[in-house]
Structure formats: C-alpha cells, structure tokens
Amino acid sequence: MNELDFRWALMVLCLLVLGLSFAxxxxxxxxxxxxxxxxxxxxxxxxxxxxxxTIAPCIMVLLLVWPIVRIFWVP
Incomplete structure (x- = not known):
C-alpha cells in the first residue's frame, strides 16, 4: 500500500466514523x-x-492515530 492509498483509506475511515456518530x-x-x-x-x-x-473519545483517537504512529515510529 503506497502513501496515497493509505491517506485515502484513512480519510474514508474518518468520514465513516463521523457519519456514524452524527447519525x-x-x-x-x-x-x-x-x-x-x-x-x-x-x-x-x-x-x-x-x-x-472521557475514555470513549480517547480510545477512538488512539485507534485512528495508531496507523500513523506505526509508520513514523516503528522501525
């Protein structure tokens, strides 16, 4: 998966979470x-x-940020 595909997938995931929570x-x-x-x-x-x-939004943010952290910090 190249960087552009990853960004699109992350954007779709974020839009899905936004749509579901708004609904x-x-x-x-x-x-x-x-x-x-x-x-x-x-x-x-x-x-x-x-x-x-307090805990639910923290878990959601961690789940959304984890793929980015893995790319930059894990060798």
Missing part, C-alpha cells in the same frame, strides 16, 4: 424529541458516565 446523535435526539418527556434526572454526578465520556 447516532440525530437518531437519539429525534427519539428523545418524539417522546415529549422532559428528563428530570441529573446524571452529572455519575462517575461511570463521566468516565465513559
């Missing part, structure tokens, strides 16, 4: 809007949710 966000927002219920719960004090919101 999931729209679906959840639409579903919540259709219920018509106002959430009364406060989840900001939940350690599990706060840790998940």
């Amino acid at each position: 999931a966000l729209l679906w959840v927002s639409w579903r919540h809007h259709r219920r018509g219920q106002v959430a009364q719960g406060n989840f900001h004090s939940s350690l599990v949710i706060e840790m998940a919101w």
Whole structure:
C-alpha cells in the first residue's frame, strides 16, 4: 500500500466514523424529541458516565492515530 492509498483509506475511515456518530446523535435526539418527556434526572454526578465520556473519545483517537504512529515510529 503506497502513501496515497493509505491517506485515502484513512480519510474514508474518518468520514465513516463521523457519519456514524452524527447519525447516532440525530437518531437519539429525534427519539428523545418524539417522546415529549422532559428528563428530570441529573446524571452529572455519575462517575461511570463521566468516565465513559472521557475514555470513549480517547480510545477512538488512539485507534485512528495508531496507523500513523506505526509508520513514523516503528522501525
């Protein structure tokens, strides 16, 4: 795989992740809007949710950056 093919593959992967996350966000927002219920719960004090919101993006970034790191740092 040459450099141009790798860049195209990485771009397609990033666009796929963006599209899937945006579609999931729209679906959840639409579903919540259709219920018509106002959430009364406060989840900001939940350690599990706060840790998940922190760890999930870190894992996604590491998975997307790993191929580039491998090219430059692994002999």
